[in-house]
Amino acid sequence: MADDPLLKQAQVVWETLATVPVSFPLAGGFNVVASPASRLAPPSWTGIVVLGESAIVTAPTDSDARVLRQLLAVMPTSSLTSSEAVRSVLPVNDMLGPAVLGYVSRDGFRPASADHSVERLLPGHQDLRALVKSVSAEDAGESGMDEITSAAFVVRKGADVVAAAGFRVWPAAAAHLCVLTAPGERGRGLARQVASAAVAQALVDGLLPQWRARPMASRNVARALGFRELGSQLSVRLDQEELRLEG
Incomplete structure (x- = not known):
């Protein structure tokens, strides 16, 4: 799946939205970076995107990123956008998602029949x-x-x-x-x-x-x-006091 052109295109989109240098690991797993201006999630939230067998995570601060690397390490990458799994390891105040991410190529597109006037x-x-x-x-x-x-x-x-x-x-x-x-x-x-x-x-x-x-x-x-479902996205607002205690 790592050689899938559609998957690579999708990963580039979210790497760009992170607004700081970060990439989806080629061999699976995840990378966490601090990015106050990240567009993976609302301001001051943590954003998690899984595509294929790897993920990127953006945190609002360096200290948040450091704690997230430690706490998320116990989870399989496929569970990083599971609301239940994330709540079990992170101090969550609020959450948006998860949402499934789908993409389609020109060759894969199946147009609808013209049943209605558009x-x-x-x-x-x-x-x-x-x-x-x-x-x-x-x-x-x-x-x-x-x-x-x-x-x-x-x-x-x-x-x-x-x-x-x-x-x-x-x-x-x-x-x-x-x-x-x-x-x-x-x-x-x-x-x-x-x-x-x-x-x-x-x-x-x-x-x-x-x-x-x-x-x-x-x-x-x-x-x-x-459209092919290639991954998912989750946005999390963490309890900062609890997160500091975890760190």
């Missing part, structure tokens, strides 16, 4: 904003539709946008996919239709499509389009 809108279009406002705050946040930098690819029901997809361009030429379907329209294949259009555009633009998801329904859409 329209292209500018990001921030009022009809797109109306869709985002119609869903729960949790669904809106999970989708990331407010953050897309690409065009939005949408399906309408009457005048209303009921499904949309686009992507945000990330460092290292990644296209982070964002997909949202109105609750009453789910299960009809609309997410796959609009996501297919967004992925096709990302590939035309020479980008690496990335699908980050927790719900199984979202993961199934990605799999249907040819």
